Amino acid sequence: MTATVADGGFDGPHADVKQRIAAMVEEHRAEILDLSHRIHADPEPAFEERQAATWVAQAVARHGYSVEHPAGRLETAVRGRLPGGLGTDGPRIGILAEYDALPGLGHGCGHNTMAASGVGAAIAVARLAPELRGEIVFLGTPAEERGSGKQFMLDDGLMDGLDAALLFHPSDRTQAACALLASEDVEVTFAGLQAHAAADPWKGRNALDALVLLFSSIGLWRQQLKPEARVHGIVIEGGTAANIIPSRTVGRFMIRSTDEAYFGEMRERFRALVDAAALATACEGEARFSGGSSTMKDNATIRERFVANMAAYGIADNPVQADQLGSSDMGNVSQVLPTIHPSIAICDEGVAGHSTEFRDAAASPRADEVTLIAAALVAQTAYELFAEPSLVEAAWHEFRGD
Numbered sequence: 364m365t366a367t368v369a370d371g372g373f374d375g376p377h378a379d380v381k382q383r384i385a386a387m388v389e390e391h392r393a394e395i396l397d398l399s400h401r402i403h404a405d406p407e408p409a410f411e412e413r414q415a416a417t418w419v420a421q422a423v424a425r426h427g428y429s430v431e432h433p434a435g436r437l438e439t440a441v442r443g444r445l446p447g448g449l450g451t452d453g454p455r456i457g458i459l460a461e462y463d464a465l466p467g468l469g470h471g472c473g474h475n476t477m478a479a480s481g482v483g484a485a486i487a488v489a490r491l492a493p494e495l496r497g498e499i500v501f502l503g504t505p506a507e508e509r510g511s512g513k514q515f516m517l518d519d520g521l522m523d524g525l526d527a528a529l530l531f532h533p534s535d536r537t538q539a540a541c542a543l544l545a546s547e548d549v550e551v552t553f554a555g556l557q558a559h560a561a562a563d564p565w566k567g568r569n570a571l572d573a574l575v576l577l578f579s580s581i582g583l584w585r586q587q588l589k590p591e592a593r594v595h596g597i598v599i600e601g602g603t604a605a606n607i608i609p610s611r612t613v614g615r616f617m618i619r620s621t622d623e624a625y626f627g628e629m630r631e632r633f634r635a636l637v638d639a640a641a642l643a644t645a646c647e648g649e650a651r652f653s654g655g656s657s658t659m660k661d662n663a664t665i666r667e668r669f670v671a672n673m674a675a676y677g678i679a680d681n682p683v684q685a686d687q688l689g690s691s692d693m694g695n696v697s698q699v700l701p702t703i704h705p706s707i708a709i710c711d712e713g714v715a716g717h718s719t720e721f722r723d724a725a726a727s728p729r730a731d732e733v734t735l736i737a738a739a740l741v742a743q744t745a746y747e748l749f750a751e752p753s754l755v756e757a758a759w760h761e762f763r764g765d
């Protein structure tokens with residue numbers, strides 16, 4: 364049985380404001396959940412989240428934010444800013460929202476709940492703006508599943524001056540702390556020569572052979588990889604007809620590691636495997652790396668506040684499971700400023716992420732309640748950062764390691 368957003372048992376400093384935040388989220392229940400369900404029903408993959416970005420931008424604009432959309436170079440990035448009523452000479456707190464889906468699967472990572480909870484948090488903090496000093500910065504961040512959209516937003520200066528980056532991610536278990544694998548996308552293209560596959564196959568150079576060889580050598584390589592390292596891929600183009608020797612094949616891969624130095628070694632080895640497959644088949648091989656995401660530098664100072672706020676809803680925290688790690692461009696943000704990436708369960712433990720089961724869970728009544736609670740938790744944590752300059756200072760101290 365999940366608590367509802369109105370059920371928080373707040374005490375301690377700011378208990379009254381935390382209660383008001385919960386009430387404001389409850390007041391906007393229909394608007395927040397409608398956004399979650401609309402995005403869920405109309406999934407758009409990385410860099411193509413046009414509808415979702417528009418809805419998100421309209422929602423924060425309705426609640427008083429000055430909105431840039433597009434923001435920076437990405438068509439589907441959004442930034443909304445709202446100054447505090449007491450002046451802007453205070454912290455800048457970022458509330459982040461993802462909304463990309465998985466090709467062929469839909470919202471199997473539940474980013475619809477992240478878009479909705481981010482907007483919900485932005486709505487609640489906006490209502491407190493007259494009492495705040497500093498600036499609330501809402502960031503609609505595209506392309507988390509592929510391409511690391513947040514890195515483009517960092518490069519475009521959209522996170523300049525931020526003192527904290529907050530979001531929530533749905534999961535099959537609750538864990539406020541976050542560890543991430545460094546990850547990079549690799550697109551591999553092999554070019555060969557077409558020929559009739561029966562009449563004169565010896566005239567061809569088979570680009571599919573090169574891709575098959577690459578998969579085989581990756582499979583063998585995996586035996587020698589460190590346990591936390593990952594490499595996995597799919598075929599995008601494998602030829603056009605069985606009676607044509609394929610002259611062009613394309614595969615998409617990801618390589619991941621917990622260790623940035625080892626990650627560099629993996630990248631070099633991967634390139635060597637592509638070259639070897641090309642050499643063996645007399646094809647040309649090209650590996651294009653892009654969309655790198657970093658390991659996570661999780662900010663415990665801010666996370667502890669989030670965990671305390673979760674506790675007011677009777678939501679217990681759990682330790683990170685080091686053998687079940689993913690990757691996220693939130694890692695890139697965490698290398699630049701104090702960042703948290705807490706996960707809250709929207710379904711029973713054991714439901715696999717990136718599955719149809721998890722996709723269906725992301726629009727369930729339980730996910731809806733968690734989305735609202737997460738909106739309140741992010742807003743409450745943001746409020747604490749605005750209200751306590753010493754907390755922001757402590758978060759930066761931890762970040763800098765001093």
Ligand SMILES: [Zn+2]
Pocket residue numbers: 472473474507532
């Ligand atoms: Zn995700």
Ligand SMILES: [Zn+2]
Pocket residue numbers: 471472508717
């Ligand atoms: Zn995902």
